[in-house]
């Protein structure tokens with residue numbers, strides 16, 4: 001296991017301390033929180049931990065089943081105690097960019113149902129200003145090029161320029177929407193989310209000064225299913241470094 005992987009593992013496992021028997025737990029998506037899911041499975045098998053998990057993607061559902069975590073639909077439960085998830089970026093205000101793995105819509109639905117949100121990350125995710133990681137926006141395929149135009153306008157009104165690329169299947173790389181004629185309908189190499197939508201990656205650079213206003217404005221575009229800005233949701237970050245895992249708690253957060 002290389003250093004980056006070891007840090008993900010350390011953060012993913014450390015965050016499991018917030019989980020105890022009887023809890024309903026949202027299970028995030030990505031390579032860091034995968035270690036959380038595996039560790040929760042180990043505790044169920046070896047320590048008798050009793051939890052119910054709600055996965056945020058088909059990939060996480062599959063992993064959770066493999067490691068023996070009992071699962072339920074969100075609608076069967078009256079809210080969750082906690083969700084543990086990864087992030088692509090976080091800023092000093094605990095605002096996040098998520099969606100690098102394409103699961104942002106389900107991740108946000110699950111996070112909104114949780115009494116607290118814990119993020120697992122390493123130092124590469126910590127930024128002063130959001131946006132160096134391209135902001136993922138999940139949009140419905142219908143009239144997607146018009147939605148893309150609207151998003152471009154909203155971004156520029158908020159001082160965020162840059163290219164917008166349609167996410168393709170990882171092995172094919174990004175398609176830059178210069179002519180906005182990319183043949184989504186023909187499918188082929190386009191990345192399709194668990195919800196049958198597509199994702200735009202907005203290469204704004206680190207220019208997102210007001211994530212709350214930007215999220216609100218983007219959600220105002222009818223074709224936008226969800227925006228990868230997670231504002232005022234994250235309560236604590238398990239941040240792994242070679243010196244160990246630090247717990248950053250949001251001062252006015254639900255775990256403070």
Ligand code: 5RP
Nearest residue numbers: 030031032086099100101103
């Ligand atoms: C998936 C996500 C992931 O949590 C995010 O991309 C971080 O993933 P990783 O831990 O693999 O870096 O938002 O939609």
